Structures are given as C-alpha cells and as structure tokens.
Amino acid sequence: MQVEIGSNFWTYSLCEGRERKLWWESEEYSKIFLKSGRNAFKAICNYISADKRKVLFPAYHCGTESEPWYESDWEVEYYPIENNFTVDANKLKQCIIKAKPAVLVIQSYYGFDALNDECNALLQECRNKGIIIIEDITQSILSDIRHQAVDYYIASLRKFFAIPDGGVLISRQPIAIRKIAQGDNNIPLNAMQAYSLKREYFETKNKGIKEEFRAAYVVLNELISVNDNNYAMSDVSLKIWNSFDFTYIAQKRRENYRTLSEGLAKIDYLAITRTFDNDTTVPLFLPVLVKNNTLRQELQAFLAEKDIYCPIIWKKSPRIVDCPKETSAIYERILCFPIDQRYDKEDMLRIFNTVEKWNV
Ligand SMILES: Cc1ncc(COP(=O)(O)O)c(C=O)c1O
Numbered sequence: 001m002q003v004e005i006g007s008n009f010w011t012y013s014l015c016e017g018r019e020r021k022l023w024w025e026s027e028e029y030s031k032i033f034l035k036s037g038r039n040a041f042k043a044i045c046n047y048i049s050a051d052k053r054k055v056l057f058p059a060y061h062c063g064t065e066s067e068p069w070y071e072s073d074w075e076v077e078y079y080p081i082e083n084n085f086t087v088d089a090n091k092l093k094q095c096i097i098k099a100k101p102a103v104l105v106i107q108s109y110y111g112f113d114a115l116n117d118e119c120n121a122l123l124q125e126c127r128n129k130g131i132i133i134i135e136d137i138t139q140s141i142l143s144d145i146r147h148q149a150v151d152y153y154i155a156s157l158r159k160f161f162a163i164p165d166g167g168v169l170i171s172r173q174p175i176a177i178r179k180i181a182q183g184d185n186n187i188p189l190n191a192m193q194a195y196s197l198k199r200e201y202f203e204t205k206n207k208g209i210k211e212e213f214r215a216a217y218v219v220l221n222e223l224i225s226v227n228d229n230n231y232a233m234s235d236v237s238l239k240i241w242n243s244f245d246f247t248y249i250a251q252k253r254r255e256n257y258r259t260l261s262e263g264l265a266k267i268d269y270l271a272i273t274r275t276f277d278n279d280t281t282v283p284l285f286l287p288v289l290v291k292n293n294t295l296r297q298e299l300q301a302f303l304a305e306k307d308i309y310c311p312i313i314w315k316k317s318p319r320i321v322d323c324p325k326e327t328s329a330i331y332e333r334i335l336c337f338p339i340d341q342r343y344d345k346e347d348m349l350r351i352f353n354t355v356e357k358w359n360v
Contacts (some may be wrong), residue, residue, distance in 0.1 A: 001344075001346040001347055001350065002342060002347055003138060003202060003205075003307060003352060004202070004307040004308075005307065005308045005309065005343060005347055005350070006308060006309030006310060006311070006338040007309045007336050008194070008198070008217055008283040008340070009161060009162035009340075010162055010194070010195040010198035010199060010213075011162060011164075011195070011335045011342060013134065016027060016243065017242070017243070018242050018243055018244055018245070018246065019206050020246050020247060022141065022142070022246070023144070023146060024137075024153060024168075026169045026186070028172070029153075029170050029171065029172060030169065030170070030171050030172070030173065030174040030175065031097040031169065031170045031171075032169045032175070032177055032232055033166065033167070033168050033189070033232065033233040034166075034167045034168065034169060034180070034230060034231060034234065034239060035165050035167060035183055035184075035187075035224070035231035035233055035234075036156055036158070036165060036166070036167040036224055036293070037062040037064065037136070037138055037155060037156025037157075037158075037167040038065065038067065038068055038155045038156075038167070038227050039063065039167050039227055039231055040155070040156075040167040040168060040169040040259075041061045041064075041065055041068045041069070041154060042068035042167055042227055042229050042230065043135060043177045043180075044074070044152055044154065045068050045069050045072050045074060045103075046072055047175060047177060048103060048132060049101070049348060050100055050102035050103070050120075050132075051102070052075045052100070053072075053073060053075060053102065054074065054075040054076075054099060054100070054101045054102055054103075055069050055075070055076055055077075055101055055102070055103040055104070055105060056077050056078070056079055056095060056096065056099050056101035056105065057069075057076055057077070057078050057079075057105045058078065058079060058081050058084075058087070058104070058105065058107060059078035059080055059104065059320060059323050059324050059327040060081035060083055060109070060271070060314075060327050060330055061105075061314070061317075062313075062314045063105065063134060063137075063314070063317030063319065065105070065314075066317065066319065067317075067319075068227065069229075070319065071227075073151050074103075076244055076319070077095070077099045077101065078095075078320055078323070078324070078327075079091060079095035079096075079324075080094050080095075080272035080324035080326050080327050081109075081114070081324075081326070081327045081328045081330065082326050083273065083289060083319070083325075083326055083330050083333075084273040084274065085104070085108075085109035085110065085112060085114055085115050085273060085274060085287070085319045085325075085330075086115070086116070087114050087115055087116075087119050088218075088308045089116065089118035089119045089121075089122050091288050091324075092119065092122060093122055096122075096131070096249060101131060101175050101188075102131065102132060102212060103131065103132045103134060104123075104126055104131050104132070104133050104134070104148070105133075105134045105135075105136060106119075106123070106133065106134070106135050106136075106308075107136040107137070107138070107139065107140075107146065108139060108140040108143070108145055108276065109139055109287070110139055110284045110285055110286075110287050110336075111142070111143045111281050111282050111283040111284050112140075112142055112143075112274045112276070112281060113140070113143070113254075113281075113336055114282070115147060115171070120147060120148075120149065120155050120240060120323070121125075123147065123150070124148075124149040125177045126149075127149045127151070131199070132151050132152070133149060133150045133151050133152075134150070134151065134152045134153070134154060135147055135150045135152075135153050135154070136152065136153075136154050137153050137154070137155045138155045139152075139159065139284050140282075141155050141157070141159075141160060142246060142249065142250050142253075142282035143280055143281050143282045144158060144280035145280070151171065151172075152169065152170065152175075153168075153169075153170040154167070154168070154170070155167065155168050155169075155170075156167055156268060157174045157233075157237070157241060158224075159284060160249065160284060160319070160340070161194060161240075161244055162191075162235060163237050163240050163241060164182065164187050164188040164190075164191030164192070164236060164237045164240075164241075165187045165188070165191070165224060165233055165234055165237050166233045166234075166238075166241060167233065168233075171191045171322070172268060174186075177230060179229070179230060180231065181229050181230065181231050181232070181234050182232055183231050183232045183233060183234040183235075184223060184226070184231065184234075185234065186223055187220065187223050187224065187234055187237075188234045188236035188237060190216060190219055190220045191220055192217035192236075193214050193216055194217050194220055196211050197209055197213035197216055201213060202302055209251070248341065249282075249340075249341045250282040252340070252341040252343075252344070253282055253284075253339055253340055253341060254276075254279075254282065254283070255341055255344075255345070256286075256339035256340070256345070256347075256348050257276075257283045257286050257339045257343070258353060259345050259349070260286050260337055260348040260352060261275060261286055262341055263348070263349070263351075263352030263355075263356075264286070264288060264337070264352060264355065265355070266356075267355055269290060269295060269360060270288045270289070270291075270355075271288060271289040272286070272288055273287065273288075273289060274287070283337060283339060284340075285313065285336035285338060285340075286313075286336070286337040286339050287313075287334055287335070287336050288334075288335055288336075288337065289325070289329070289333040289334060289335075290333050290334075290335050291333070292332070292333065293333065295334060295360065296312075296332075296334075296335050297317060299335065299355070299358065300312070300335060302358050303351075303354060303355070308338075308354060309338070310335050310336055310337050310338070310349075310350055311334070311336050312334060312335060313334065313336050314331075315331070316328075316331040322333060336349060338351075
C-alpha cells in the first residue's frame with residue numbers, strides 16, 4: 001500500500017525493448033516525436049494552411065491544447081461536451097454549420113470513447129467537405145479506440161506514465177515539419193532528479209525532501225511550458241517510452257477502476273458517469289461529478305489531509321466565454337480519483353473507506 005495516493009508520477013516498471021505496439025506505432029502511420037502535447041499542437045496549427053483560420057474545439061479540454069492556436073492567430077470556437085463526457089452529434093452539427101471551421105478538434109475523455117456512430121458519420125461528412133480533423137488521443141492513448149475520419153492525431157505522452165517529456169504528431173501521409181530544434185537536456189535531468197527525490201521522501205518521510213521535490217517539479221513544469229519553437233522529444237524519454245510494459249499498466253488501471261467505482265457508486269453525492277465491461281478501455285482516472293462545487297472543494301481538501309490527492313482535470317480556460325451549460329457542469333463538479341499502475345486493491349479500498357468516513 002502506498003503512503004500517498006495521487007500527484008506526480010515518480011516510479012515506473014520498464015520492460016526491455018517493448019514488443020507490444022499501439023495502433024499508431026505501425027508503419028501505416030508517420031509520427032513526429034516532439035517535446036510535449038502543446039508542442040505538437042503548435043507544429044500542426046502552423047503547418048495547416050487555410051484561407052479562414054478558424055478551429056472548432058470541444059468546450060471541455062485542457063487550455064494548453066487551444067493556446068497554440070490563439071498564439072498563431074487562429075479564431076477558436078467551441079462545441080458542447082455532455083456531462084457524461086460524450087459528444088451530441090446534433091449539437092456538433094449545428095456548431096459546424098454556424099462556425100464553418102477549417103479545422104475540427106475531437107478527443108475522448110479519461111480513456112472512454114466520446115463519439116458514437118452518429119458522430120463518426122458526421123466526421124466523415126465533414127472530412128468529405130474538406131474540414132481537417134485532428135484528434136487529441138492523450139487520454140485514450142492506451143484504449144483501443146480508433147476514429148478513422150481523422151487527418152492528424154496528437155498526444156501528450158506524459159499523462160499515463162513517468163516520462164520526462166514527450167508529445168507526438170501522427171498522420172497517414174508523412175508531413176514536413178521544418179526546423180525542429182534539439183530538446184532541452186535539462187528536462188530529463190530535472191525529471192530524474194525530481195523522481196529520485198520523491199523516492200527518497202517515501203523512504204525517509206523527511207519533510208525537507210518533500211519541499212525539494214516539489215520545487216523540482218515546479219522547475220520541470222516551467223521547462224515543459226516553453227513553447228516558442230518546435231522541439232524534439234528527448235532521447236531519454238524515447239528510450240523510456242519504448243520500454244513501458246503497457247499490458248501491466250492497462251490491467252492495473254482496469255482493476256483499480258473497477259474496485260474503486262464499485263465502492264464510490266454507493267456514495268450518494270457522487271455520480272460515476274462511465275463504466276466499462278470490455279478490454280478495450282484503459283482509464284486514465286476515475287472521474288466523478290460531485291453534487292456541487294462547494295462539496296467538491298471540501299471533499300478534495302479532506303482527502304488531501306489524508307494524503308489522497310484528487311486533481312480537478314481541468315479548470316476552465318479563461319478563454320472560453322459563454323461555455324455551454326452542460327459543459328460548465330463538468331468544470332464545476334469534476335473530481336478525478338487516481339487509479340493508476342502505482343496502486344493496487346488495498347489503495348483503492350483506502351480511498352473508498354476514507355470517502356465513506358467523511359461526514360458531509
Ligand atoms: C488532453 C490533453 N492534450 C494535450 C495536453 C498538452 O500536453 P503537454 O502538457 O504535454 O503539453 C494536455 C495537457 O494537460 C491534455 O490534457
């Protein structure tokens with residue numbers, strides 16, 4: 001059992017020369033490994049030439065995905081995401097008719113498919129009309145979800161694993177992204193230092209070391225945030241990427257999600273919006289909607305006191321004005337429970353027992 005649950009990754013299980021490939025790692029696709037997800041977005045939004053630079057984004061997304069578009073003078077509009085993390089095809093269609101975008105961005109959430117057959121048919125229609133479709137596969141990178149009517153796929157590689165840096169831009173046809181600068185070696189150096197400080201803290205429980213590793217993560221995030229150029233992913237991270245034991249990671253995440261969701265389903269002020277009975281879904285977190293924002297903050301603080309850290313993914317980007325109400329409900333109520341490969345059944349039961357003891 002882990003003393004602390006949640007927060008940044010610091011440990012990983014590697015296997016020599018990973019054999020299991022993800023679908024986009026086949027020869028059918030061309031890939032460019034860059035420093036981060038936002039760096040991959042920067043590369044593609046500068047690569048696409050369009051008469052009218054307008055992109056339609058899901059209203060529920062991470063601000064770092066849309067920021068490069070604003071910085072490159074694209075106009076950004078948003079379509080609603082339902083509070084079970086799906087897209088309503090009719091609503092999307094209306095937004096497309098109104099906005100007439102050159103580019104449409106789609107994504108799935110927490111490892112669960114957001115798009116039904118109707119949405120897929122709509123994407124195909126859009127593509128036939130010349131709209132460029134980009135899918136951010138960050139949160140579904142280990143799930144076996146494939147949307148065919150897509151021109152480019154993008155992922156940040158840092159959300160499921162302890163990896164210093166990494167993003168990828170994937171396409172069927174090779175694309176020429178010019179001027180990719182060498183990655184900053186300080187990123188892997190800082191990350192490795194942060195991981196080992198965290199390991200030391202767990203062994204010694206020395207609070208001074210805890211402060212040191214927190215400071216190291218702040219520096220690391222600042223280095224990752226630099227997005228003024230296209231930068232290559234570091235060699236260290238590529239090596240780590242090619243050694244992950246995906247089978248173990250996927251299995252652990254599914255087991256943990258099932259254990260915890262079974263428990264949390266009994267808590268009446270929490271709504272679990274997605275469950276799965278297949279082997280194709282690999283969850284990122286267990287996302288729940290808390291009854292309201294105040295309760296969410298209180299629960300999050302209570303859990304943090306018990307060394308259980310549940311992030312809010314994501315806070316609404318200030319760029320989104322007039323957020324659709326169904327999507328606002330997610331931003332106001334979402335709380336994410338860690339279920340990743342660092343933990344096992346005992347940890348999940350500890351989370352549930354702690355929540356159960358909380359007096360609302
Ligand atoms: C879905 C998604 N895509 C892209 C990004 C940007 O990735 P990075 O942090 O590697 O720039 C994020 C960041 O949180 C994200 O959540």
